[in-house]
Amino acid sequence: xxxxxxxxxxxxxxxxxxxxxxxxxxxxxxxxxxxxxxxxxxxxxxxxxxxxxxxxxxxxxxxxxxxxxxxxxxxxxxxxxxxxxxxxxxxxxxxxxxxxxxxxxxxxxxxxxxxxxxxxxxxxxxxxxxxxxxxxxxxxxxxxxxxxxxxxxxxxxxxxxxxxxxxxxxxxxxxxxxxxxxxxxxxxxxxxxxxxxxxxxxxxxxxxxxxxxxxxxxxxxxxxxxxxxxxxxxxxxxxxxxxxxxxxxxxxxxxxxxxxxxxxxxxxxxxxxxxxxxxxxxxxxxxxxxxxxxxxxxxxxxxxxxxxxxxxxxxxxxxxxxxxxxxxxxxxxxxxxxxxxxxxxxxxxxx
Amino acid sequence: xxxxxxxxxxxxxxxxxxxxxxxxxxxxxxxxxxxxxxxxxxxxxxxxxxxxxxxxxxxxxxxxxxxxxxxxxxxx
Amino acid sequence: xxxxxxxxxxxxxxxxxxxxxxxxxxxxxxxxxxxxxxxxxxxxxxxxxxxxxxxxxxxxxxxxxxxxxxxxxxxxxxxxxxxxxxxxxxxxxxxxxxxxxxxxxxxxxxxxxxxxxxxxxxxxxxxxxxxxxxxxxxxxxxxxxxxxxxxxxxxxxxxxxxxxxxxxxxxxxxxxxxxxxxxxxxxxxxxxxxxxxxxxxxxxxxxxxxxxxxxxxxxxxxxxxxxxxxxxxxxxxxxxxxxxxxxxxxxxxxxxx
Numbered sequence: 089x090x091x092x093x094x095x096x097x098x099x100x101x102x103x104x105x106x107x108x109x110x111x112x113x114x115x116x117x118x119x120x121x122x123x124x125x126x127x128x129x130x131x132x133x134x135x136x137x138x139x140x141x142x143x144x145x146x147x148x149x150x151x152x153x154x155x156x157x158x159x160x161x162x163x164x165x166x167x168x169x170x171x172x173x174x175x176x177x178x179x180x181x182x183x184x185x186x187x188x189x190x191x192x193x194x195x196x197x198x199x200x201x202x203x204x205x206x207x208x209x210x211x212x213x214x215x216x217x218x219x220x221x222x223x224x225x226x227x228x229x230x231x232x233x234x235x236x237x238x239x240x241x242x243x244x245x246x247x248x249x250x251x252x253x254x255x256x257x258x259x260x261x262x263x264x265x266x267x268x269x270x271x272x273x274x275x276x277x278x279x280x281x282x283x284x285x286x287x288x289x290x291x292x293x294x295x296x297x298x299x300x301x302x303x304x305x306x307x308x309x310x311x312x313x314x315x316x317x318x319x320x321x322x323x324x325x326x327x328x329x330x331x332x333x334x335x336x337x338x339x340x341x342x343x344x345x346x347x348x349x350x351x352x353x354x355x356x357x358x359x360x361x362x363x364x365x366x367x368x369x370x371x372x373x374x375x376x377x378x379x380x381x382x383x384x385x386x387x388x389x390x391x392x393x394x395x396x397x398x399x400x401x402x403x404x405x406x407x408x409x410x411x412x413x414x415x416x417x418x419x420x421x422x423x424x425x426x427x428x429x430x431x432x433x434x435x436x437x438x439x
Numbered sequence: 440x441x442x443x444x445x446x447x448x449x450x451x452x453x454x455x456x457x458x459x460x461x462x463x464x465x466x467x468x469x470x471x472x473x474x475x476x477x478x479x480x481x482x483x484x485x486x487x488x489x490x491x492x493x494x495x496x497x498x499x500x501x502x503x504x505x506x507x508x509x510x511x512x513x514x515x
Numbered sequence: 516x517x518x519x520x521x522x523x524x525x526x527x528x529x530x531x532x533x534x535x536x537x538x539x540x541x542x543x544x545x546x547x548x549x550x551x552x553x554x555x556x557x558x559x560x561x562x563x564x565x566x567x568x569x570x571x572x573x574x575x576x577x578x579x580x581x582x583x584x585x586x587x588x589x590x591x592x593x594x595x596x597x598x599x600x601x602x603x604x605x606x607x608x609x610x611x612x613x614x615x616x617x618x619x620x621x622x623x624x625x626x627x628x629x630x631x632x633x634x635x636x637x638x639x640x641x642x643x644x645x646x647x648x649x650x651x652x653x654x655x656x657x658x659x660x661x662x663x664x665x666x667x668x669x670x671x672x673x674x675x676x677x678x679x680x681x682x683x684x685x686x687x688x689x690x691x692x693x694x695x696x697x698x699x700x701x702x703x704x705x706x707x708x709x710x711x712x713x714x715x716x717x718x719x720x721x722x723x724x725x726x727x728x729x730x731x732x733x734x735x736x737x738x739x740x741x742x743x744x745x746x747x748x749x750x751x752x753x754x755x756x757x758x759x760x761x762x763x764x765x766x767x768x769x770x771x772x
Binding site for chain 3: 105106108134136138139140142143144146147148149150151153154156158172173176180275286287288289290291292294295296297298299300301
């Protein structure tokens with residue numbers, strides 16, 4: 089099935105309580121699949137087509153405020169519209185899942201695949217000092233697997249999580265093993281697990297307030313520091329990555345999502361020509377595998393950041409490498425996916 | 440004939456002196472202090488014709504800050 | 516009979532609802548928000564819904580409503596409260612879900628969220644405080660500002676050629692198939708307050724009965740923004756606001772559903 093369809097099926101199977109979205113190419117299959125599957129008749133999952141991405145993210149904000157597992161999906165221009173709500177959710181520390189199946193920009197851009205929203209996803213995107221937990225799937229299987237993982241991480245840290253896929257992963261068809269069915273939590277379980285949630289003052293408890301507002305500067309700084317401490321903990325514990333043929337590598341490619349798939353083919357071609365190159369694939373883009381990239385810098389002669397954009401992740405690689413080895417970028421724009429051969433050419437040209 | 444006697448208790452610290460209770464009272468029972476102020480610096484409402492109050496609660500109903508409690512007792 | 520005797524032996528005929536806590540409200544003296552907060556608190560208490568209410572507060576003067584009424588609250592982004600409420604009600608159908616929004620929040624930046632939530636027949640209530648001005652930001656023009664009315668951003672009075680017409684969202688809401696009960700009330704007199712309370716109660720009950728969306732507009736004063744005493748503001752509202760924003764029920768299909 090398609091990557092987008094896998095997201096929908098995985099959501100139903102992992103006990104998701106609600107999906108709120110708005111159609112946009114190239115991710116409309118998520119909502120279409122959910123509408124066709126009618127999970128409200130089986131698991132009781134709510135599926136709602138909102139009037140805009142602004143509304144759908146705020147529906148997610150409301151749903152997440154009640155402790156439910158809620159999500160939305162969109163593509164780049166739609167995710168830009170969602171930034172307000174995402175910032176509020178980060179500020180109010182709410183667990184939720186946002187899927188961004190990236191297309192090229194800026195503006196209306198193109199409906200073809202791109203990875204040009206790395207900055208937006210990993211560096212905040214909206215206003216304020218905040219981070220999303222960002223997972224980058226490189227296969228339809230990972231599209232399915234990361235739904236439950238994203239929810240798990242989001243609830244563990246009370247922080248919104250994002251699956252940052254691109255149009256290629258969303259539209260591509262592959263075999264996939266869907267996760268086993270997990271029942272939705274009962275209202276009693278949610279009230280117990282999420283004592284902070286606005287579920288009504290069950291049992292006469294004190295009122296719960298979900299807000300990102302604090303006008304007293306000293307109090308706001310305490311909140312900011314607490315959230316930052318949480319981010320440091322996530323950076324410490326939740327970095328995920330894949331290594332491929334790095335043991336004997338003299339050069340390394342760092343790439344995520346569909347670029348990592350191309351990188352594997354390029355590595356095969358390069359190695360057949362005697363160039364020893366391997367791959368580090370960040371699975372979490374935030375937290376970024378900084379330590380692993382730094383370690384790599386001690387081993388290889390150069391690092392190529394392969395991205396389907398004009399060079400965004402390359403900045404994080406350079407920060408990790410701290411000038412120890414040359415770090416170059418190669419990417420295509422306009423919705424063009426780089427050809428494995430041109431990546432090999434770039435390796436030869438840039439190092 | 441039974442008569443209604445009323446009494447109002449104003450939470451003077453909560454009162455902001457908006458005067459709406461004074462206007463709402465049909466019997467001119469309440470007035471704002473002219474000199475005395477509460478801790479926030481507001482002139483506050485108080486009873487000036489206590490005997491006249493029938494406990495109709497108009498003052499408390501219109502009070503935006505919920506400062507007024509009204510009691511009522513039937514007398515012969 | 517002394518005052519003390521009446522207090523000791525008499526019956527309490529009015530006191531602040533317990534759901535409205537003792538935190539001093541930040542509203543200006545005489546602000547209509549306080550009265551509406553009391554009514555909402557009273558109705559929730561009387562319906563026995565204290566532990567089943569999820570309220571959504573706006574951006575604007577009522578941003579801190581959650582500090583005063585002791586129910587669960589979500590603080591929405593500017594204008595987005597109906598979106599939060601839609602999801603919350605769908606996910607927790609047996610909860611009383613309402614939003615509390617001002618004219619800038621509801622009738623301007625959140626028009627889309629408002630119209631669509633109402634038209635989707637979400638089983639929620641929207642309490643809409645219309646004082647024809649932006650209070651919190653210091654008295655700027657609202658979509659509901661009357662023609663000729665002076666504000667900080669139309670200091671010479673609202674003019675059609677410059678600013679367009681005031682928006683009657685409640686009239687629009689009444690035309691939507693998704694709405695069940697649409698009413699316009701005020702809280703400037705005891706009689707008006709009693710009618711407004713009945714309206715809020717009806718809207719909340721329809722919400723719980725699953726009859727669709729409900730909009731209760733409260734035409735309100737902003738004496739600070741209007742630069743009048745609370746008493747004068749009430750008079751000005753009666754003479755000017757009510758002439759454009761007619762009070763009363765615009766739609767009530769609750770009995771038919």
